[in-house]
Amino acid sequence: MNSYRVIIIGSGFGGQCAAMKLKKLGIEDFVILERRPFMGGTWCQNTYPGAAVDVQSPLYSIAAEPYPWSQMFAEQAELQQYTNHVIDKNGLRQKTRTSTNVESTHWDEGKQQWVVHTSQGEFSGQFLINASGPLSTPMTPNFPGRDSFKGKSFHTNNWDWDYDYRNKRVAIIGSGASAAQAIPAMVNDVAELHVFQRTPHWVLPRPDRKFSKFEQTLLGIKPLYKLLRSLIYWQLETRVVGFKYSQKLLNVFAQKKAERFIKQQITAPALQAALTPDYTIGCKRIILSSTLYPVLDQSHVQVHTKEDGIAAITDTGITTTQGQQLDVDLIVYATGYQATDGVISYPVTGRNGQTIAQAWEEFPRAYLGTALPGFPNLFIMTGPNTGIGHTSAIFIIEAQLEYIAKAIQSVMKTDSKSIEVTEEAEADYTGMIHSEMDRTVWKAGGCTSWYQSKSGHVIAMFPGFSFTYRRLAKTFKPGHHSLVQDAPRVNPAGADSLA
Structure with a gap:
């Protein structure tokens, strides 16, 4: 059996960021398992005509890996180039087993490690990071x-x-x-x-533009790149005000604009009517396209x-x-994809024979969208309620890794074998998430979307500002976790406030 300190499943941006974080912590004893014959995830797999990102490229990138993008919204080919640039620069190919499909994984309580069954044999690891992504199946x-x-x-x-x-x-x-x-x-x-x-989906114009050679040179200057990222980030972050706190503002600044856009682009009244949604803008994913409506006519x-x-x-x-x-x-x-109920496509069995499918029978849930009671040393990248409807998913991935890094470090610093979030902490966090979700357009906007699980709970989205999630993820709470050493089992005091 191949044994490692950490096993990462998936080589997309989640897996890449996880590997880079481990390296930064001085942990080199890890492996990335990739089911496809190539690395890279979403932007190496999705090559359909017209494929492109719908978040501005300078923000939809890894903070430590700036890039001289050719346009504001990068197309698939350039995103693939960027992905491979990150992989090669950080030496991740040597750490990856491609064509290795994960068939199942289970927690070995006696050895305090995960055993991963794959098409290429068994792997074992003290920690398991699932980075297969919600948009992969x-x-x-x-x-x-x-x-x-x-x-x-x-x-x-x-x-x-x-x-x-x-x-x-x-x-x-x-x-x-x-x-x-x-x-x-x-x-x-x-x-x-x-x-x-x-x-139908609400559609808004896509504010795309090509960068000149001079602008691309400026993007290569880290302070300027960081400044541009910050400006884009805060501009996008204001959308949460409409998505959660004021649907009136959402109507005035977004839905009215979308209604005018349909009338400007579509001439036939019957087609206009067919393409006009009957729910609040933002309830489903907003489409950014300046070319869709004319071709439908x-x-x-x-x-x-x-x-x-x-x-x-x-x-x-x-x-x-x-x-x-x-x-x-x-x-x-x-x-689309099995992005809520099917977020992990392979069977995962934790302590006492409990599977994630059983733990999620009512609806998928996890502390910080990352950790589950009964599943020690397991971390789920982009898990339940970590999706973001207004900014870069990579921002959330990097925030998650702050929590994961501190959890792993807490095990290593105390010579423990495993760490596990408590049932109370997970229940409190999940209760807070869905209480806050009731205020959002994703729950109250009058639509059924892929953001929701079969239970009706909104599972894909985080109900608030992305900087709020980052604050929660960075503030590691030892009282929300239990550590297992050789013996006996240590159970610190119960969960304290999530605030």
């Missing part, structure tokens, strides 16, 4: 007859570039972020395009709403609920 609806289709079909997450979609009849199922990027990129190359929209494009949705998939195409048979050559599933 594609979700493909099981429509009647789905497997009977004789044309080509794939999810945007697994784009088949060997297939030439030019002059083909194409159906795109979904109208979220990936669909909104793929549609404008494909539309002029296809013969027909059918877009199946379950519910083209003559060879047809938008199918839920009233004219998919009844079945046939061997030649799609039968709609209105009885129309659409023969197509390609079906693209832009249907």
Whole structure:
């Protein structure tokens, strides 16, 4: 068995940041397990036409790794270059086992370590960091007859570039972020395009721009890069006021703008109506696109709403609920990911044989979205309620790692074997999260979204400012945890305030 101090599962930004943090702590005894034959996560896997980030690139980057971006919102190819730059600069390829799919993992109480079962054998480690990410397991609806289709079909997450979609009849199922990027990129190359929209999204213009060579040079100067990041960060952080504290402000400054944008971009009244949501802006993910609406108005494009949705998939195409048979050559599933209930795709068994699936039977939950009682030395990157709807996810990842680093250090400094959050601390934290969530547009905005688990709880988002989460993560509370030494088990005083 391959034995390490720390095992990291996933080599995307979460895994990279975790590895860099361990190195900074002087911990070199770790391994990264990656199921794919290549490293990099989201931006190396998602290569669909038009793929790009929807947060400004200078902020959507690792704080310690500035980069001379070519445009404000980087496209997939440049994000992949950046990812590989970070990997190579920090020597992470040598620490990674690719094509190593995690099949299950369990806590060995006697040895106080995690045992990870993979397609390439077993690994053991004192600490386990899951960085597989919430947007890594594609979700493909099981429509009647789905497997009977004789044309080509794939999810945007697994784009088949060997297939030439030019002059083909194409159906795109979904109208979220990936669909909104793929549609404008494909539309002029296809013969027909059918877009199946379950519910419309609010769309705002994308304030993108190319950086000049001089500006790129300035981005290479760390103090200036840091200043730009700070300006973007605080500008985006003001959105929380609308998302949580004042839906009236959200209506005035965002929804009215989005309503005007539809009318400016779409000429047909019926299409305007079909593309106008009936919920508060922000309840679902806001789409940033200056190119989507005009292409949906083209003559060879047809938008199918839920009233004219998919009844079945046939061997030649799609039968709609209105009885129309659409023969197509390609079906693209832009249907998102198992981002809430399926945030960890492999079985995880903790103390006393309890699985995470059992612990999350009601709904996924974790202290700081990171640690669970009954699962010692396990840390979940971008776990429940760590998503952020207004700023960079990497900011939250880096904040999480402050907590993880202090938890690991507390074990090492006390010669302990494991650390575990108490049930009381996790329950108090989860109660606080969902009490605060009731005030947000994600809960009260009148929509059903992928932010919610099957329970109806909003699981994907953190209900507040990102700097609030960072403060909570940086303030390590020993009283919220128990340590296990060789013997006996040590249980410090109960949880104190989360404030």
